Amino acid sequence: MDGLNPYAERVLDVVDRIPPGKVMSYGDIAEYLGEGGPRQVGRVMSTWGGGVPWWRVVHADGTGAPGHEVTCLSRWRAEATPLRGKRVDMRLARWNGRSADSQEDP
Secondary structure, eight states: OTTOOHHHHHHHHHHHHSOTTOBEEHHHHHHHHTSSOHHHHHHHHHHHGGGSOGGGEEOTTSOOOTTOHHHHHHHHHHTTOOEETTEEOHHHHBOOSSSTTOSSOO
């Protein structure tokens, strides 16, 4: 991953820990890290996000990455992510980064 900076590493680490069936918005990730904003997270994801579960990062309205909607919907369904039509149900699917549904050890 040429040119990967410390911020990008932190973003990708958070994305990699989002459990199947859960999502975080671009803004959620920035808030969790306490730095950057949705656009900065989006830039990291568009440049280096292919190696992490990128479909678990969504817009605040529950929509997936532009141009990848069909793939997102397929992955969400496979992971039993709560949906409202073709969008993620953010109320049910949002992951806070700290809850018991994390894949990391306590």
